[in-house]
Amino acid sequence: MKVAIVVKEYRRHGGISRVMYEVGLRLAKLGYQVHIFCSKWEDVGNTQIIFHKVPILEFSFLNKIGLYKINKFFKGLSFLLTSKFYVNYKEFDIVVVNGDSLARFDIRVAHSCHKAWLKIAKKEIKGSVDWIMKNLNPHHWRIILTEKLNYKKENYKKIVAVSYGVKKEIIQYYNTLAEDIVVIPNGIDLEEFNPKNRSLYFEEVRKEYNIPLDYFVLLFVGYEFRRKGLEFAIKAVEKLKNEKIKLIVVGDDNKKPYERLAENLGVLDKIIFVGQQKEVNKFYAASDLFVFPTIYEAFGLVIIEAMASGLPVIVSKNAGV
Numbered sequence: 001m002k003v004a005i006v007v008k009e010y011r012r013h014g015g016i017s018r019v020m021y022e023v024g025l026r027l028a029k030l031g032y033q034v035h036i037f038c039s040k041w042e043d044v045g046n047t048q049i050i051f052h053k054v055p056i057l058e059f060s061f062l063n064k065i066g067l068y069k070i071n072k073f074f075k076g077l078s079f080l081l082t083s084k085f086y087v088n089y090k091e092f093d094i095v096v097v098n099g100d101s102l103a104r105f106d107i108r109v110a111h112s113c114h115k116a117w118l119k120i121a122k123k124e125i126k127g128s129v130d131w132i133m134k135n136l137n138p139h140h141w142r143i144i145l146t147e148k149l150n151y152k153k154e155n156y157k158k159i160v161a162v163s164y165g166v167k168k169e170i171i172q173y174y175n176t177l178a179e180d181i182v183v184i185p186n187g188i189d190l191e192e193f194n195p196k197n198r199s200l201y202f203e204e205v206r207k208e209y210n211i212p213l214d215y216f217v218l219l220f221v222g223y224e225f226r227r228k229g230l231e232f233a234i235k236a237v238e239k240l241k242n243e244k245i246k247l248i249v250v251g252d253d254n255k256k257p258y259e260r261l262a263e264n265l266g267v268l269d270k271i272i273f274v275g276q277q278k279e280v281n282k283f284y285a286a287s288d289l290f291v292f293p294t295i296y297e298a299f300g301l302v303i304i305e306a307m308a309s310g311l312p313v314i315v316s317k318n319a320g321v
Contacts, residue, residue, distance in 0.1 A: 197281055
């Protein structure tokens, strides 16, 4: 059987990209011929997985001058349109689409409901300049329009929601029939994320980042710092008034405003930004508590990674699990 998976990026880190990376691998191991349509990927060395490059418009120089949101808009829009012409629906037994694509499909995986998230986000900043900018930002309206098209009855055979919360939001905002949506929570690799890693990586990671072994280490993992609540985690560190504490921040985003916040609170020396990491499991192993005070999350994959690694977790009520 030939299965096509349409996803912007196929790699071991990230949210959606990581989930579909695991799905593709497991389908291939079951004997399916898997075709991945994406703009970037990590080769997995499996001949059952065939990659098809979907070209996108990318203006990397915009990131360097602080206009990364404009670059993000063009990347998303171009993938949305070009993927439609690169996927020949008739060649495959099943076509699975993830988000930004107008390609014809059988199954649409709903990793979130953008309309629901936008409502929450605008409520947080109502009346501010940011509120005005969010209303005018074409990136949000492009995603909402795509959702509206994808969730029309004639455009899908089945919708897979990653949580019951997402299912509820799709029904609420797009009047989709409940029986058309099946909930399949995301899974993780228990060989990669497990408590045994602590004996392997605890000292290694702490030594690399000059963290004493007797310090209490909080861990935050996420690439959208604002949405995922890094501000609240940093403020919590200040309130703890504990000299033997560190907060490790794993993820790729603009850290400057959070460094300023930490400096103003007098805890900059307690915050360690490590950027994007391919082996996140090592950081779970080196930490004592996982914190994730997110404003909105459809399904907090990092939460179950932390729990599988043996960490206690503190998360917000909006964490999606």
